[in-house]
Amino acid sequence: MAPTPAGPTPADHALAAELAGRAAALLLELRRSHDPGGDPAVLRKAGDHQSNELLLAGLAAAVPADAVLSEESKDDPARIHASRVWIIDPLDGTREFGEPPRTDWAVHVALTIDGAPVAGAVALPALDVVLGTDPPATLAPPSDGPVxxxxxxxxxxxxxxxxxxxxxxxxxxxxxxxxxxxxxxxxxxxxxxxxxxxxxxxxxxxxxxxxxxxxxxxxxxxxxxxxxxxxxxxxxxxxxxxxxxxxxxxxxxxxxx
Incomplete structure (x- = not known):
């Protein structure tokens, strides 16, 4: 068996972006299909759960030996002893997700190696944007005026x-x-x-x-x-x-x- 690489691989960066994008699409579909007059708590709960299940399944299929820490899953203390750990937030900004047409919510998928965040992606589903680490996002130029x-x-x-x-x-x-x-x-x-x-x-x-x-x-x-x-x-x-x-x-x- 080949040794675990010391740093992230191109496949790690691609996996983070792919899974964040897939979770984004799922969450947008949930939002579209939700009855506007329905209980937003039901939408929020479904978003948390279904996005988490999608991300966990994707990681299990692609990197089964890696550990995972998720906001929406019971913590497994064994991760403390793992070198490669994926840290995910299946729906960051659950409140905003449940308030269409707000856009300030996200999906987080990241890989840490020995505690350092080395690869990842953040999807902004309502803006149709996924920002990743390889290729890196382009930092916007500075603006005039106050901070x-x-x-x-x-x-x-x-x-x-x-x-x-x-x-x-x-x-x-x-x-x-x-x-x-x-x-x-x-x-x-x-x-x-x-x-x-x-x-x-x-x-x-x-x-x-x-x-x-x-x-x-x-x-x-x-x-x-x-x-x-x-x-x-x-x-x-x-x-x-x-x-x-x-x-x-x-x-x-x-x-x-």
Whole structure:
């Protein structure tokens, strides 16, 4: 048997994009077929479940020896000892998915090797977009005007409001973590910072895609983002344009939230 490669293969990058795209198509069909007068909770539950089943089946067929961590499945502690672990969020932004015609929801598929996010894809189904790591997404050019900082629709994290004050930034509200991160890549915003606590599946694929595009990705103290930890809780996150990393991290050094 051939040894496991030290890094991701072209097939890994392709698999992430393929599965994210297939899950996106399934979710769009669920949304189209749902009775507009029906209970949105039913649509959200179906989306979470069916997308998860599709991704798990696809991974089992293509890379049966790899471990998987999914938001929608019971955690298997054996993954801690695996080198190759796929981290997936079958439907990031379930709330927004259940509110047609909102577009700020996503599908996350990422591969980590020894904790590093090395391949992945984020689908934005309602925008008919899949952004991957090979070929990498193209980072949009910088914009004129004030820094644009993306925040949650409901509860902007303290780090974001602190940073907005320090940088005199404009706040842009958006739903899912994947949509926020891809908004940086796509040039809709400049900075995504989160300090309210997330889980690894919320950011793993977005970080893989954003980093491949040339964005700065780290914890808010500048330390690396590492995945496949025993506890998948991830306290904070920074994704921003590369030229803003230094001033953003300098400002966050004074944040004590």
């Amino acid at each position: 644009r900082l993306v925040v949650s629709r409901t509860r902007p994290p303290k780090a974001a409001t602190f940073l907005a004050d320090r940088l005199d930034a404009t706040l842009v509200e958006m739903g899912s973590a994947g949509a926020k991160a891809m908004a940086v890549v796509r040039g809709e915003v400049d900075v995504y910072v989160h300090s309210g606590g997330q889980y690894e599946w919320d950011s793993c694929a977005p970080v893989a895609v954003a980093a491949a595009a040339g964005c700065h990705c780290s914890r808010i103290d500048g330390s690396p983002l590492m995945y496949n930890n025993e506890d998948p809780y991830l306290p904070d996150l920074l994704i921003c344009r590369p030229e803003l990393a230094e001033p953003v991290l300098a400002a966050l050094a004074d944040f004590h939230g």
